[in-house]
Amino acid sequence: LTKNGIDFFAGVPDSLLKNFLAVLSFENQSIKHHICANEGAAIALATGYHLATGKTPLVYMQNSGLGNAVNPLFSLSHQAVYGIPLILLIGWRGAPGTQDEPQHMAMGAKTLDILAALAIPATVFDGTCQDSDLLVSRAIASMRSSSSAVALLCREGTFAQPQNKKLPGNSTQLSYNLSREEAIEAILAQLSGEEAVICTTGYTAREIYGQRENRKATHARDFLNAGAMGHVSQIALGIALAQPDREVICLDGDGSVIMHMGTLATIGQAHPDNLKHIVLNNGVHDSVGGQLTAGFSIDMQQIALASGYRLSLKCERKEELSEAIQLLLQSKQLSFLEIRTHAGARENLPRPPKDFSTSKGQFMEFLKTSPLR
């Protein structure tokens, strides 16, 4: 890519691209790299770079992120609009012929069709590819001649692990003595049992699942938003508004809340007093390789207050956690709690069963039949 003059990289991380992203994060000072709030934002950022420099930027994403990117790809960069040359580097989860989590299968099967609908030619890569230099150069040449996007679609195993390099750590993280799973364990320990728990994408969902297993508790009170990253708080809002007498706990992540942060304003404006929004902030996209988010650069507590949450708390130490959770749960108003944690998950995290329709049925039954406050 750099041999072909690509020097600007923007996107949202994906686990299939994590070795590529590791190289981006520690090599070559002449590279500009921005980790974006969402994939649509990355397309727009790259477009601005092209307008100002005439150069070709690269936008990376998981194929699920195509959902966020489709609007600017059709309405901004498309040949029929401004014709912006872009390289899309896409991790292909749920590729036909592979076994993957349910949330990836439908998008995986349709990824080539979506790219075709966008008139974006795709070159597919995998771990066996011998002539990647040639394929990349060809794709870039075709993109420059047509002044539109091309996709480099990467199956699992496309990128080898970089040798003898360590991911740059986030030094602030070291000062937080809580893990995300310990925070989840402490939250579950203080719930009465009738709260609905709506849980974000990635390790958080697996950890809450594991913690319920450890406690031999039912999973029926949990809705795991396994796929639609960034949308968990609106799912929680929908439930809180429909069942005003039920306590609704939203367990969010920093990458997730930042992805669609405008939704905090919607929550603040509606301000249901039965919604408690917790952000487990580790400053990184832990579930896909630990790439930085803006989580430690912003003041979430103040953002929540300014968005209309009535109470906003922050917890940075294990010793303060129990009291912070208690204050949150006792609150009779729309409330927010940011919990700072270090990154990392245990090796043997269980995966929730793949039968999502059964889990949905059990959750709906719980909402229908369990007592309200």
Ligand SMILES: Cc1ncc(C[n+]2csc(CCOP(=O)(O)OP(=O)(O)O)c2C)c(N)n1
């Ligand atoms: C639209 C979209 N883009 C990217 C992803 C890939 N992805 C899954 S989990 C995750 C990281 C989530 O980060 P955060 O919310 O901070 O939680 P953490 O993993 O740190 O616990 C990403 C980027 C996705 N599932 N959906």
